[in-house]
Amino acid sequence: MKIAVLPGDGIGPEIVAEAVKVLDALKLDLQLQSAPVGGAAYEASGHPLPPATLELAQASDAILFGAVGDWKYDTLERALRPEQAILGLRKALGLFANFRPAICYKELTHASSLKPELVSGLDILIIRELTGDIYFGQPRGRRTAPDGHFPGAEEAFDTMRYSRPEIERIGHVAFQAAQKRSKRVTSVDKANVLETFQLWKDVMTEVGKQYPDVQLDHMYVDNAAMQLVKEPKRFDVVVTGNMFGDILSDEASMLTGSIGMLPSASLNDKKQGLYEPSHGSAPDIAGKGVANPLATILSAAMMLRFSLGQEAAAQKIEAAVQKVLAQGLRTPDIYSEGTTKVGTQQMGDAVVAAL
Amino acid sequence: MKIAVLPGDGIGPEIVAEAVKVLDALKLDLQLQSAPVGGAAYEASGHPLPPATLELAQASDAILFGAVGDWKYDTLERALRPEQAILGLRKALGLFANFRPAICYKELTHASSLKPELVSGLDILIIRELTGDIYFGQPRGRRTAPDGHFPGAEEAFDTMRYSRPEIERIGHVAFQAAQKRSKRVTSVDKANVLETFQLWKDVMTEVGKQYPDVQLDHMYVDNAAMQLVKEPKRFDVVVTGNMFGDILSDEASMLTGSIGMLPSASLNDKKQGLYEPSHGSAPDIAGKGVANPLATILSAAMMLRFSLGQEAAAQKIEAAVQKVLAQGLRTPDIYSEGTTKVGTQQMGDAVVAAL
Ligand SMILES: CC(C)[C@H](C(=O)O)[C@@H](O)C(=O)O
Ligand SMILES: CC(C)[C@H](C(=O)O)[C@@H](O)C(=O)O
Numbered sequence: 001m002k003i004a005v006l007p008g009d010g011i012g013p014e015i016v017a018e019a020v021k022v023l024d025a026l027k028l029d030l031q032l033q034s035a036p037v038g039g040a041a042y043e044a045s046g047h048p049l050p051p052a053t054l055e056l057a058q059a060s061d062a063i064l065f066g067a068v069g070d071w072k073y074d075t076l077e078r079a080l081r082p083e084q085a086i087l088g089l090r091k092a093l094g095l096f097a098n099f100r101p102a103i104c105y106k107e108l109t110h111a112s113s114l115k116p117e118l119v120s121g122l123d124i125l126i127i128r129e130l131t132g133d134i135y136f137g138q139p140r141g142r143r144t145a146p147d148g149h150f151p152g153a154e155e156a157f158d159t160m161r162y163s164r165p166e167i168e169r170i171g172h173v174a175f176q177a178a179q180k181r182s183k184r185v186t187s188v189d190k191a192n193v194l195e196t197f198q199l200w201k202d203v204m205t206e207v208g209k210q211y212p213d214v215q216l217d218h219m220y221v222d223n224a225a226m227q228l229v230k231e232p233k234r235f236d237v238v239v240t241g242n243m244f245g246d247i248l249s250d251e252a253s254m255l256t257g258s259i260g261m262l263p264s265a266s267l268n269d270k271k272q273g274l275y276e277p278s279h280g281s282a283p284d285i286a287g288k289g290v291a292n293p294l295a296t297i298l299s300a301a302m303m304l305r306f307s308l309g310q311e312a313a314a315q316k317i318e319a320a321v322q323k324v325l326a327q328g329l330r331t332p333d334i335y336s337e338g339t340t341k342v343g344t345q346q347m348g349d350a351v352v353a354a355l
Numbered sequence: 356m357k358i359a360v361l362p363g364d365g366i367g368p369e370i371v372a373e374a375v376k377v378l379d380a381l382k383l384d385l386q387l388q389s390a391p392v393g394g395a396a397y398e399a400s401g402h403p404l405p406p407a408t409l410e411l412a413q414a415s416d417a418i419l420f421g422a423v424g425d426w427k428y429d430t431l432e433r434a435l436r437p438e439q440a441i442l443g444l445r446k447a448l449g450l451f452a453n454f455r456p457a458i459c460y461k462e463l464t465h466a467s468s469l470k471p472e473l474v475s476g477l478d479i480l481i482i483r484e485l486t487g488d489i490y491f492g493q494p495r496g497r498r499t500a501p502d503g504h505f506p507g508a509e510e511a512f513d514t515m516r517y518s519r520p521e522i523e524r525i526g527h528v529a530f531q532a533a534q535k536r537s538k539r540v541t542s543v544d545k546a547n548v549l550e551t552f553q554l555w556k557d558v559m560t561e562v563g564k565q566y567p568d569v570q571l572d573h574m575y576v577d578n579a580a581m582q583l584v585k586e587p588k589r590f591d592v593v594v595t596g597n598m599f600g601d602i603l604s605d606e607a608s609m610l611t612g613s614i615g616m617l618p619s620a621s622l623n624d625k626k627q628g629l630y631e632p633s634h635g636s637a638p639d640i641a642g643k644g645v646a647n648p649l650a651t652i653l654s655a656a657m658m659l660r661f662s663l664g665q666e667a668a669a670q671k672i673e674a675a676v677q678k679v680l681a682q683g684l685r686t687p688d689i690y691s692e693g694t695t696k697v698g699t700q701q702m703g704d705a706v707v708a709a710l
Contacts, residue, residue: 078547078553083547083548087548094504113469113470113473113584113585114468114469114470115468115469115470118468131504132503132504134489134515134548134549135548136503137503137512138502138503140549140550141550142550142554145516145518147493148487148492148493148516148518149449149486149487149518149520149521150518150519150520150521153518153519153520153521154518154519154554155516155517155518155519155554156516156517156550156551156552156553156554156555157492157514157515157516157517157550157551158514158515158549158550158551159512159513159514159515160489160512160513160514160515161500161503161510161511161512162511162512163500163503163504163505163508163509163510164505164509164510165504165505165508166504166505166508190598190601192433192436192438193438193442193489193490194495194513195495195496195497195511195512195513196511196512196513197511198433198511199497199509199510199511200511221601221602222601222602222604222605223605225580225602225603225605225606225609226605226606226608226609228606229468229469229584229606229609229610230468230609243545244602246545246576246577247576247577247580247599247602248580249577250578250580250581251581251583251584251606253581254580254581254584254585255584259581
């Protein structure tokens with residue numbers, strides 16, 4: 001089984017190194033190969049997603065991804081900025097199904113902005129469509145406004161689009177995920193304003209009929225943003241489009257207080273997947289050896305489960321992470337009085353020891 | 356001065372009645388005229404925004420609006436649903452500048468989902484562009500996909516658009532509002548993905564140069580959704596587009612814990628405005644006399660300030676609301692032990708008495 005390892009920028013290399021350490025310790029038959037991506041790739045070869053990196057990714061069963069981005073690339077033209085690597089990988093590999101768990105770890109309940117009773121035991125799975133919507137819809141660009149409030153003025157535009165089969169396939173992913181959980185799906189839309197999300201809602205309703213054991217409800221995106229704050233535990237599986245999913249999954253992961261712990265997976269229809277932590281590249285703490293590697297280590301566990309069919313190994317990693325938390329080991333982002341502060345490498349070593 | 360009074364659906368009539376009571380008590384020279392809107396108008400005449408209602412609104416200096424919407428209209432075709440009334444009024448009157456304060460009232464700090472230290476004293480002003488973006492952009496509709504992932508399939512689409520002058524005018528509104536506050540503006544965009552919001556960011560930066568006394572920073576919408584949860588007090592004035600503003604303003608108002616207290620204003624370039632509570636029509640508690648009228652009463656205060664030039668009267672109302680809170684009067688939505696539970700009318704009467 002081939003794994004492309006793309007560490008990227010900021011804390012990416014440090015946290016990916018720990019995940020690789022954990023994979024190595026499992027002594028599975030994995031072939032790991034690294035390649036530059038993001039700002040690091042731009043520095044090395046002038047493009048955030050060089051052809052060799054893309055080919056490696058395409059030829060692999062899974063991609064273990066660190067993080068990309070740094071303020072210093074802000075002035076580059078858009079096509080050369082680090083984020084384009086991640087958008088390019090999603091598109092080229094057709095990674096349409098993004099799984100973003102928002103889990104509040106028992107030991108970290110106090111770290112949430114929310115009152116403990118609202119988040120303790122929280123376990124939401126946000127399923128975000130990742131290759132459609134306004135992220136990739138054509139046409140888009142700048143032009144002279146043909147009509148509207150100021151005809152003749154300079155304007156910019158993008159196109160939001162979803163086709164029936166695109167909505168169906170992410171719908172099936174969500175309903176099947178719900179069947180393995182508490183059998184509830186909330187589909188988030190803005191059908192009261194957008195044509196795209198009226199179709200979304202219609203198709204979700206139809207797909208839902210094929211899953212009579214799963215309860216479906218619909219919620220407007222503005223209301224979902226409120227309910228996540230008010231009563232997050234009302235949610236189980238949430239399915240939504242690319243743009244709304246971007247916003248809601250970040251909101252949800254922050255409110256758990258456990259963002260340094262949250263993995264993510266982005267899959268295509270062949271179960272090829274890209275696995276990365278939910279947090280970013282944190283250039284401010286890069287190179288200091290203090291970043292939390294657990295989200296990346298847990299992403300490696302998701303990779304074993306979803307793309308490599310190694311459920312037992314995935315569970316081993318997850319149990320080891322639980323163990324180091326129970327031992328009281330904490331990187332600075334999740335540290336609190338009475339626990340033991342450790343660095344990135346020590347945390348990785350502790351997970352290996354706990355395996 | 357002419358005011359169109361549009362009570363609407365659900366709790367709308369009850370809460371608007373209390374705001375009217377307060378306006379009457381001020382004995383200003385106001386001419387109030389009511390008209391049906393939303394579901395109520397649909398029932399009466401087959402359309403959520405009948406021509407007579409629209410004409411009344413257009414001929415008035417300001418609109419005092421309750422709320423629209425009820426589950427029972429969910430099956431109507433979109434053009435006849437209650438929300439279309441509010442979209443229609445925004446468009447017809449050109450109400451491009453939406454002011455949504457997110458304030459945490461001292462007395463209600465405990466009602467927030469967030470820990471008290473994160474929200475006590477919170478005072479954010481979200482300025483949402485309200486007549487552009489994907490809400491109104493043409494073309495939009497359903498069609499056979501001309502290209503994309505599934506060419507030939509049924510698809511739906513919408514167009515996100517902003518022109519330079521549209522961004523400039525909301526930018527000026529935001530910077531001028533910041534000059535009267537703590538002189539900080541956060542412009543929220545998604546310039547890393549969307550052409551529309553790259554132009555938005557560019558134009559905001561340019562407009563900002565005309566306000567050297569105001570500090571401008573830019574934030575991606577997903578990050579803004581997180582920072583609102585993590586550290587809401589870092590924000591002062593937030594300016595953003597119609598779609599992102601819909602989501603973020605609801606998130607922000609819910610996290611104050613004071614949503615039953617939050618007014619809003621939507622203005623055009625002639626200072627004509629629509630004033631409404633930030634909360635919805637709450638059909639579940641309609642007619643029970645328990646709805647909180649304070650957000651609507653405070654919306655009437657904003658109306659006096661922004662559209663009618665009656666700053667003194669506005670302050671009088673705001674002081675009266677502070678007073679009833681200090682007296683410990685609470686509708687059920689904001690009730691807590693040790694305070695006095697009152698109904699909608701009692702609350703309105705108390706504000707009048709406190710004037
Ligand atoms: C970096 C950016 C393009 C990306 C997105 O918007 O999808 C990120 O925010 C994410 O959620 O993975
Ligand atoms: C009712 C709906 C169309 C409206 C919107 O999306 O703008 C509402 O959510 C709001 O924020 O006023």
